[in-house]
Amino acid sequence: MSTKGTVVEQAQALIEGESNLISALANVAAVIHAEWSEVALWSGFYLVQNDRLELGPFQGPVACTKIEYGKGVCGTSWKNNESIIVDDVHRHEGHIACSSFSNSEIVVPIINAKNLVVGVLDLDSDKFAAFTNDHKKDLELICTSIAQQFFN
Numbered sequence: 001m002s003t004k005g006t007v008v009e010q011a012q013a014l015i016e017g018e019s020n021l022i023s024a025l026a027n028v029a030a031v032i033h034a035e036w037s038e039v040a041l042w043s044g045f046y047l048v049q050n051d052r053l054e055l056g057p058f059q060g061p062v063a064c065t066k067i068e069y070g071k072g073v074c075g076t077s078w079k080n081n082e083s084i085i086v087d088d089v090h091r092h093e094g095h096i097a098c099s100s101f102s103n104s105e106i107v108v109p110i111i112n113a114k115n116l117v118v119g120v121l122d123l124d125s126d127k128f129a130a131f132t133n134d135h136k137k138d139l140e141l142i143c144t145s146i147a148q149q150f151f152n
């Protein structure tokens with residue numbers, strides 16, 4: 001392991017040292033994207049605004065800006081209040097294709113103190129089945145830190 005720490009440790013340090021939500025999310029997206037560059041084609045956030053998910057800080061190709069409740073993998077994660085791993089997005093009903101290069105995806109909700117989803121962390125990969133339970137655990141730890149710092 002490098003001296004800069006794990007992805008979770010780096011992300012938590014960036015979150016805990018920051019008072020501005022957008023700044024924190026931008027840096028977290030950058031860390032994840034850099035550290036997991038072998039799998040991450042797109043790494044970023046959608047935030048609940050105006051009763052839908054709206055695009056937040058991200059790294060990667062241009063993405064769709066608005067996702068309705070229950071739509072796509074992101075909107076389903078919001079609706080179900082749970083993380084979702086999709087091994088093959090082409091076989092996932094309702095998947096919203098932002099990039100034609102995306103083949104698998106993981107979405108983790110950010111859940112506030114009232115148990116409401118306030119946003120999601122979304123990673124897309126050009127590889128099939130790129131995301132494991134280890135990724136899920138790490139991203140859930142990061143989303144918990146975001147919730148504690150900004151949505152408590």
Ligand code: SME
Pocket residue numbers: 042063064067071072073074075094095096097098099102105122124
């Ligand atoms: N594929 C997502 C849409 C967001 S992009 O992947 C960045 C979905 O189905 O919700």
